[in-house]
Amino acid sequence: MEGDPLSALCTPAFVVDVDKAKRNAQRMIERCQKLGVQLRPHMKTHKTLECADIMTGGSQRCIVVSTLAEACFYADHGYDDILYAYSIPFDKVERCAALSERLALFQILLDHPDALEQLRKRPLKDGRQWHAWLKLDCGNGRAGVLHSEPGALKLAEAIAKTEGVELTGVYAHCGNTYYCTGVEQIQAVAQETTKLTLQFMEKLRAVGITCKSSIGSTPSCSHPVKDMAQLSEVHPGNYVFYDVQQSMIGSCCMEDVAVRVLTRVIGHCPHRNQLLIDCGWAGISLDGAGKLPTGYAVIEGHPNLKLLSMTQEHGRVEPISGQLDYSKYPLGSLLILIPYHSCATAVMHPVYHVHSKGRLVGKWTPTRGW
Numbered sequence: 001m002e003g004d005p006l007s008a009l010c011t012p013a014f015v016v017d018v019d020k021a022k023r024n025a026q027r028m029i030e031r032c033q034k035l036g037v038q039l040r041p042h043m044k045t046h047k048t049l050e051c052a053d054i055m056t057g058g059s060q061r062c063i064v065v066s067t068l069a070e071a072c073f074y075a076d077h078g079y080d081d082i083l084y085a086y087s088i089p090f091d092k093v094e095r096c097a098a099l100s101e102r103l104a105l106f107q108i109l110l111d112h113p114d115a116l117e118q119l120r121k122r123p124l125k126d127g128r129q130w131h132a133w134l135k136l137d138c139g140n141g142r143a144g145v146l147h148s149e150p151g152a153l154k155l156a157e158a159i160a161k162t163e164g165v166e167l168t169g170v171y172a173h174c175g176n177t178y179y180c181t182g183v184e185q186i187q188a189v190a191q192e193t194t195k196l197t198l199q200f201m202e203k204l205r206a207v208g209i210t211c212k213s214s215i216g217s218t219p220s221c222s223h224p225v226k227d228m229a230q231l232s233e234v235h236p237g238n239y240v241f242y243d244v245q246q247s248m249i250g251s252c253c254m255e256d257v258a259v260r261v262l263t264r265v266i267g268h269c270p271h272r273n274q275l276l277i278d279c280g281w282a283g284i285s286l287d288g289a290g291k292l293p294t295g296y297a298v299i300e301g302h303p304n305l306k307l308l309s310m311t312q313e314h315g316r317v318e319p320i321s322g323q324l325d326y327s328k329y330p331l332g333s334l335l336i337l338i339p340y341h342s343c344a345t346a347v348m349h350p351v352y353h354v355h356s357k358g359r360l361v362g363k364w365t366p367t368r369g370w
Contacts, residue, residue: 004360006262006353007334012283013262014349016051016241016364018356020258025054025240028221035229040064040083040214042237045343047366048352049077055240064235068095073367075103083107085171085235087135087143093118101125107168111135111145116159123164132159133171133214138196139189140175147172147196153203160209169212169232170204172197177219182250190220194227218242222251243342244298245288254338259352260300261337261345263315265329274308275317275329279337281310285348288340293320300336307337 001008006015025041032039041055044066052074056063061081065071071084072095080103088096088108099106101124110116110132119130134156137144145152159167174193180186193215201213215228216235228234241259242252261284267276281296288296295307299317308316317335318324329335339345346352352364 011264012279017258038233040235048364050364069369081105107131130165131168133169136172138172138193172215186219219251241342277315280313285344287344297337
């Protein structure tokens, strides 16, 4: 019920501090305004209408999604200028075509000539054009055509020359910032990704092609370098929630993390020097294994406790050192987990409980699936 304290919730429960989320979003908006680049926030972390409204400043325009389920969800609720930032799967071309024919601006990503051929074979109705971004790999090592490959420029030229297809932009994800520690390392990766992207844009201009450019990740956009001002757009997403991982990278402080998982003590196990809690991996995910001295999460207010292991619905908690004082953790008592990776934790929950200053103010329901 609205107005109730967080302790009124059944556990495990995913809770969002709406004031922190709004503050994180506003800081990113202001950061991009200062840089002079368009912010295209990524929806994949939260997948909700309410948080999208916060991140877009109420415009309901210019967003990135990672699944077609998200694209349809936002389109169904009045959003437009949507970029499906996933190298187009061939089984989903028809669904992408339907969105392209329905919205004022639906954009897709490709990184292979065969994908371009799929678009050529499916012309859009009413003289519409496919809006395609070339996915460029600038060192992240995931999707994308490698920036230094001659095939990258050839593919860009082929897109630009294909009837019914527009080369809208060049898109690079600097996810390799996730291996950084500290602002200096983050900015070194952001600088390199920006440099390689801008160099590729120069190659395009040399053959008479002009289009947009975009890079992004929460670390790089939390500490942008000056040269990012030469880009058209940036596309971070996790920043609205942040998490323990981002605080370790240096993107934020722990005070900025807007999400928690509430859990309750359901068992005392003195023969193992452990507590049992009602949050297993189905409530927080297994992301972060082996990366924290406190196990799979940070247990807020209890620096000596470690979330050692989990099964689907149970978690084992033990002290980092010494013996547990079970009188401090009676059965039914609440523990608060700060997730290692908020994207992975959020996707485990069908509803987010939203609060302001510890009092419930509503619920957000995310979309799910692909």
